[in-house]
Amino acid sequence: MKIAVVCANGKAGQLIVKEAVDRGLDVTAFIRGENKSAAPNAVIKDLFEITKDDLAPFDAVIDAAGAWTPDTVHVVPDAVKYLADLLRGTDTRLLVVGGAGSLFVDKEHTKTVFDVTPFPEAAIPVVKAHQVALDELRKYDDVKWTYISPAGDFQADGERTGKYLLGGEELTLNSKGESIISYADYAIAMVDEIEKGNHIGQRISVVRE
DSSP states (O other), X not given: OEEEEETTTSHHHHHHHHHHHHTTOEEEEEESSSOOSXXXXXXXXXXXXXXXXXXXXXXXXXXXXXXXXXTTTTHHHHHHHHHHHHHTTSSOEEEEEOOSTTSBSSTTSOOBHHHHSOOOGXXXXXXXXXHHHHHHHTTOXXXXXXXXXXXXXXXXXXXXOSOEEEXXXXXXXXXXXXXXXXXXXXXXXXXXXHHHOOOTXXXXXXXXX
């Protein structure tokens, strides 16, 4: 299986690459500068300069684009739309590293984590950007997409336990009542979904056991 990881130099991207390489997948990193990931192949190109031909050889494309400042958060939904447009009508899957703020907290799906959580002011644009990205992705019925939301406490340097619980549209808590997952365990879930392809056209979520 051939996969492309876009923005592979980011923390999430690097761990997804490592997990995929360790499993023997053929991984290509799409990056803007020096390849800092474990991918044996790299394409140095800005995300918004990637072409349909660039992505044609791949079975799956992972959008690991991240942004955290008010001036850059637009990249999150812009990246989703750009890559989805390139993959329309193809068999290449698009998997997106999502956010937790859009997860529902009620069975009626009327309230989200964002609606009931007092986020720090600085985090609000980021949360909203991920919500917009998911809303845009849902409009594509001709793209084989999967949006994977992490738990509420998404720990960049958290330990790799090797275990996680798979959830759906609603915020899922583990046996300790926690909503937490490390980037490393998230990467396991991402690569599992790449290999199995069980949730095409769906948003799923993951939490540490």
